[in-house]
Amino acid sequence: MRGHDVRFLLPKRALGELFPGIESTELSTPVSQICRQDEWTLPLTELLTLAAICKHVRPRKVFEIGTYTGSTTLMMAKNTPYETEIFTLDLDPSQRETHKHGLGIGGLPAFAVGSAYQGLPFTTKVHQLFGNSVTFDYSPFAASIDLVLIDADHTYDFVKVDTANAFKLLRPGGIIIWDDYVWDERYPECIGVTRILNELQQTRRCFQIAGTRLAIYLDSL
Numbered sequence: 001m002r003g004h005d006v007r008f009l010l011p012k013r014a015l016g017e018l019f020p021g022i023e024s025t026e027l028s029t030p031v032s033q034i035c036r037q038d039e040w041t042l043p044l045t046e047l048l049t050l051a052a053i054c055k056h057v058r059p060r061k062v063f064e065i066g067t068y069t070g071s072t073t074l075m076m077a078k079n080t081p082y083e084t085e086i087f088t089l090d091l092d093p094s095q096r097e098t099h100k101h102g103l104g105i106g107g108l109p110a111f112a113v114g115s116a117y118q119g120l121p122f123t124t125k126v127h128q129l130f131g132n133s134v135t136f137d138y139s140p141f142a143a144s145i146d147l148v149l150i151d152a153d154h155t156y157d158f159v160k161v162d163t164a165n166a167f168k169l170l171r172p173g174g175i176i177i178w179d180d181y182v183w184d185e186r187y188p189e190c191i192g193v194t195r196i197l198n199e200l201q202q203t204r205r206c207f208q209i210a211g212t213r214l215a216i217y218l219d220s221l
């Protein structure tokens with residue numbers, strides 16, 4: 001419990017309970033991802049958990065909402081089959097200063113979208129998309145995605161729309177992962193993720209992945 005009115009209601013499940021057999025999975029990581037000094041990217045435990053899920057599940061199509069510098073994109077590209085396609089969406093950099101985000105306008109850091117994965121040979125499977133996740137036209141991808149990763153604007157209204165869109169993207173048997181179900185006090189806006197997941201678990205079986213701040217929905221469970 002923190003200084004905010006929030007409870008973490010999702011049941012916790014170990015990765016091995018969610019994905020029987022995953023413990024013996026071997027994953028691959030570029031050394032560049034081991035020591036990163038950037039608080040906007042997934043921490044190493046969550047990054048490796050995401051990579052393990054990708055390696056184990058072998059998704060054919062992935063949709064990521066929130067590329068940032070592309071650490072997660074890179075790890076998903078490295079740990080999925082050659083034929084996998086990864087679509088990753090971020091705000092158009094030219095809109096960054098005028099975009100009305102959940103905490104106001106402006107104040108977003110300067111960064112090069114996807115710089116972590118660009119130019120690496122195994123990332124030809126990555127398709128970089130630009131747009132605001134709440135107004136983006138997802139219809140070409142409807143009901144076709146095996147794995148959706150939600151890690152964009154963490155305020156309630158944005159997470160609500162991103163989550164609704166993720167369910168439209170999902171094919172039967174697919175998976176949705178949210179970062180920041182559990183979060184650091186320095187980023188209280190992430191309470192939006194917690195609240196959406198707490199609401200969602202009343203109608204959908206969602207879990208916190210034990211030992212991580214990730215939440216997950218598996219359509220097959």
Ligand SMILES: C[S@@+](CC[C@H](N)C(=O)[O-])C[C@H]1O[C@@H](n2cnc3c(N)ncnc32)[C@H](O)[C@@H]1O
Nearest residue numbers: 041042066068071072090091132133151152153
């Ligand atoms: C926490 S970072 C993502 C980090 C990334 N998943 C990683 O770990 O490498 C959030 C990203 O979402 C993007 N973002 C925020 N609001 C967005 C929106 N409404 N539409 C699209 N992207 C958005 C930001 O520009 C930022 O790059």
